[in-house]
Amino acid sequence: MVEKVTSLDVARLAKVSQSAVSRVFSGASASKATIAKVRAAADQLGYRPNTLARAMITGKSRMIGLVVAYLDNQFYPVALERLSNALQAEGYHVLVFMASNATDNVEPIVQELMDYQVEGIVFASVSISSDLTERCASAGIPVVLFNRGQDGLGLSSVTSANIDGGRQVAEFFVAGGHRRIAHIAGWQGSSTGRDRALGFRQGLKAAGVPLLAEIDGMYSREAAQSAARVLMARSDPPDAIFVGNDHMAFAVMDTLRSELGLSVPNDVSVVGYDDVPLASWDAYSLTSVRQPMNRMVEATVDTLLGQIADRDRPAQKVEIAGPLIVRASARIPEGWKT
Amino acid sequence: MVEKVTSLDVARLAKVSQSAVSRVFSGASASKATIAKVRAAADQLGYRPNTLARAMITGKSRMIGLVVAYLDNQFYPVALERLSNALQAEGYHVLVFMASNATDNVEPIVQELMDYQVEGIVFASVSISSDLTERCASAGIPVVLFNRGQDGLGLSSVTSANIDGGRQVAEFFVAGGHRRIAHIAGWQGSSTGRDRALGFRQGLKAAGVPLLAEIDGMYSREAAQSAARVLMARSDPPDAIFVGNDHMAFAVMDTLRSELGLSVPNDVSVVGYDDVPLASWDAYSLTSVRQPMNRMVEATVDTLLGQIADRDRPAQKVEIAGPLIVRASARIPEGWKT
C-alpha cells in the first residue's frame, strides 16, 4: 500500500547506479542514454525525489518561514498569497506561523522555524527582539521584515514610504479645506504607525494647520472605534480623520455612520492607509494611500533570496512610494479629480 | 559564523554517546543523571534537534499541507489561522500552497507537497480529481476536504450542513412575507454551492413558494454583481435574494445600493452564507448562515490526525449545522427578533 519509491529502486529498474539517478534528477551531467533510461524507470515507478533527504545533504530545505500577526486585516492574506506565489515561482515554499498578538510568543515560533531548517524568514508586521535577530544571524538565516522597519538591528526591511504617505494625506486634507484635522494612528509601537503619524504631522505643520488630536488606534477595530467616539464627542470635533490603516478606517466609518449618524465625507472626511481590496468596495469607497503590494513582495523576495545566495550581503532597507487613491470617503479638493 | 550544532557535539561535551542525546530529546528512557548532563550541554551549545533529519528516520515530517484557493474571501484567512493554530498545538506545522483559480494546477501542487513528505493534506474549497485522490491514497497520505464535499472518491470531508442552511434561509424569507425570491448561487461545480441551492429550493417548495430565478455566481464578485443586475432588470424583480456566500453577498449589496440605488432590506432582502467577520460590520450588517468555524476546524484536525495515527481508519464525512445569524440586511419576520 504505502509504496515508498527511492532512487535505489529506480536505479535497479533502470540498471544504473543510484548516483546516476540522483544526477539525472538534480540536473548534473549524464548521457542522453542514461537520462532516458532513468526517466523511463522513474515514470514507471512514480518516483519523485524526497525533498527532505535532499535537504539533509545539500543543507538547503527550500522552505521559507513566514510569520504573520494580523490575518483579519485583509492586507495580510493578500500579502501571504503574493509572497507564497512569488516564492513558489522560485522553487521555495512557505511554512506559515501565526504570531497571534502576543509579542512574547514569537520567540518559540522562530525556534521552531529554525528547527525546520528554513532558509530564510519573513516577518510580516511582527517585530523581533535584538536577541532573536542575533540568533537568526548566528544561525545564518536571513531575515526580512515586511511592512515594518526596525532600527538598530541591522535587519533588511521592505515598507512603503510611510512618512511620505502620511504627508500626502495631510496635503490632501488641507487642499480640501479641512482645518479641524485628527489622526487615529497606527500602533505607535510599530515603525509604520509612527512614520505615518510623523509624516502626517510634518505635512500639517508645513501647511500651518494644527493637529487637533491624535489617538493610538493600536491597529485594532475596537481601539479605533473608541478613538472615533472620543474625537467626535469633543466640543470641536474634527471634520477630517486620517486613520493609520484601512482595517481601522472601516471600523471608524462604521462608527461614524451607523452609531453617530454622521455622513462620510459630508460631516467627516476619512482617509486610510493600505488600499486593500475592500477599500474599493462601494460600501466604504475609502480614500487610501496605496501600499504597492506587488513591488513590496518583489523586493522582499529579491532581498531574501539575495541574502540566501550570498550569505554576507549587507542588509538593505527598501522603501517604496505609493500614491493616494482618491475615492469617496473624503472631500475631494478642486483640481484633484480628473 | 554558521555554527551547526549536532547531537554529536552535545554528546562529546556531555561525555555521553550520541544515542543518549537522541534519547533525551526524543523522550525515550534515560537516567536522571544523563538527562541533566545532556540538557546542560545542549543549553550551553544552543542545540536543537534537526527536524528534517528526524523526519528522515521516523518518516514523520510533522508537516501538513494546506491548499487554499480563494484568499480574498475572508472566510479562508480565518480558516487558515485557526487551522494553523490548532495544528501547531498538536505539534504540526502548515506548508501553504495557493491553488489560484485554475483547477488544473492543483496537481503539480500536490506533487510538490508529497515531495516534502507532508503527513496529510487539507484542501480548503478545492476539488481534486479521483486520479489525485488515488495517488495520495497509495502514498498513504490522508486527505481532508475542508468546506467542500466530494462524492464517489472515499474522501473525508468537513462541511457545514449546507442543505439545512439553505432551507433555513428559505423559511426565513417566507416567514418574512417574501414571495418573489431569487438565488445567486455558489459555484455549481462545488458541493457547497449545490447543496445550499438544493436546500433553498427544498425549503421554498415545502412552503409552496416558487423560486423566481437562480443564477450561478461562481463565488466571484463580478459574476455575482452581474447576476444581481440581471435579476433586478426583470419586469418582476425579486424582493429577496439568497446569495451563496458572504463574499458574493457583499458584492450584491454594493450593486443594489450604490449602483441601483435600492435600499437593503426595504427594497430587497439579502442573506449570505458563512458569517465572516465582515458580515457583522455595520456597513453590511449581513444576515447570514454561520459556518461554525471552530468546530469545523476541530473536526478537520481530529479527522486528519486520526487518519495519520491509524492509517486505515475509514474516511468520514463530518457535517456541522450552523444557525442563521439575523442582522439588518433582510426583513425580519415577526417573532424572530427577541
Added chain:
DNA sequence: AACTGATTTGCATTCGTATGCATTAAAGAG
C-alpha cells in the same frame, strides 16, 4: 592503432538523528 583528453559512471561516504541489539550497570530477591 595507440594515445590524450573529455565525459560518464559507479563506489563509497556524508548529512543528523533514531533505533535494534548487545552490553553493562543498577536494583531487587533470596
Added chain:
DNA sequence: CTCTTTAATGCATACGAATGCAAATCAGTT
C-alpha cells in the same frame, strides 16, 4: 553476598539522496 530482573547506555546501522574521487568509457587526434 550471589543470582536474577530491569533499566540504562553505547555501538552500529539506517533513512534517501548528493557528491568527491577514481575507474571506465567515449571521442578525437595523429
